[in-house]
Amino acid sequence: MSEPTDTEAIDTLRQEIAAATGGKADNDPLVEYIPKFEDLDEYKPFQAFIAEILEPDDLAPRTRGSYERTFRYWIEFMEEEGRHPALPGEGHARRFIRVLRDDYDHQPSTIRKQIQHLDRVWEYWQRESMFPHSTDFNPFAIALEKESLGSSSIKKELPRIDESELREQLQDLLHIRDRAIVISQLKLGLRAGEIQNIQLQDIALEHADLNDHYPDLGTHDKLRDRDNVIYIPSCHERKGNKSKRPRLLPLDDEMRQVLIRYLLIRPDTGSPWVFLSKAGHRQLSDEKPINRAWSDAFPEDEYGETDEYRAVTSHFGRHRFTTYWMIDQELSRELVKYMRGDKTGKNREAIDDYVHAYYEDIENRYLEYIYKLL
Secondary structure, three states: OOOOOHHHHHHHHHHHHHHHHOOOOOOOOOHHHOHHHOOOOOOHHHHHHHHHHHHHHOOOHHHHHHHHHHHHHHHHHHHHHOOOOOOOOHHHHHHHHHHHHHHOOOOHHHHHHHHHHHHHHHHHHHHOOOOOOOOOOOHHHHHHHHOOOOOOOOOOEOOOOOHHHHHHHHHOOOOHHHHHHHHHHHHHOOOHHHHHHOEHHHEEOOOHHHHHHOOOOOOOHHHOOOOOEEEEOOOOOOOOOOOOOOEEEEOOHHHHHHHHHHHHHOOOOOOOEOOEOOOOOOEOOOOHHHHHHHHHHOOHHHHOOOOOEOOOOOHHHHHHHHHHHHHHOOOOHHHHHHHHOOOOOOOOOOHHHHHHHHHHHHHHHHHHHOOOOO
16 A cells, blocks of 8 residues: 555544544535535526626726636536535645646646635625625635645746836726725835835825815824825834835825825725725725736736746835836935835934935935836
8 A cells, every 4th residue: 555645644634533523524514505506507606706796896808817717627627526616625625726736737826816716706605695605614715725836946036027018007907996006016116015004194195185185194293294205104113014114205296196096086984094995995904905906907817927937916016116226227225225114234323313314315316217107
């Protein structure tokens, strides 16, 4: 008898524990609904998601195509498993990842995106009363945690995308909030977590109507007597931000235009957060909406991981921002570190003393040379 694989060993371990405790070895709580789904067309649950979620989002054709291909792969896989595609257990989701990885040779980033597509459908089924899916179980989230998506021993670089190509791709991103998110990351070098954490008080805009409508706009102490500037707090000031050092960054005419357009239609909920969720109009609780905005602008078909390059995701904005200032503009390392929020060397003055001085050093250079995307 051959030595058991890791998967086989784990399955055996689960069975032994289940036998001893009276529990279940298989995480498959929807088995009881199999007879009820026998007469339901296998495509119907996905069609409902497409009609109610994807179509209102007005996705780019290539992004919608990515969703639909994933659904086809999944439905075909579940047909071979002899199970309705809306009723998977943990094992089905994990085996699907192995098929994508081992049989189809999909890249890890591609597999992750495909499982995230299915995870989004699952969350829709959980919310809708016509489906029996409990919020206590999500096979795709479990599978992403437990299964290896594969990895490369070589650290791949991000692709080089010139300004004309960036402009062309951003033209397809029509959702006003998502457009503001992606352009903010490209022009300000912000992390996804920093996008989630921007508050109205952090943005000083020279716009009378907006300042009347949002009395908190630009009221942070660091923005006193300044206009058309954004303040990014450090990790010490705002939980969830990663930068060790706060910074002020200028808002050029394009960035102001994008933010003004979004703020004029932003739901007025009294929330302090700038970027709100589409459903519920609350602070973005995770990076999924940000990643979806990037995948809409840079679809996986053209900008997914390749043998040479990593996929274009929300991290690309910070990478592009840094590369531009260090390589293209040859800005001094210390000033680029300031604009990124990176920690400087030891024996510096207190951070509140030099944050303004550094802003003055980068302001004019930034406004003159920052790339145009619109």
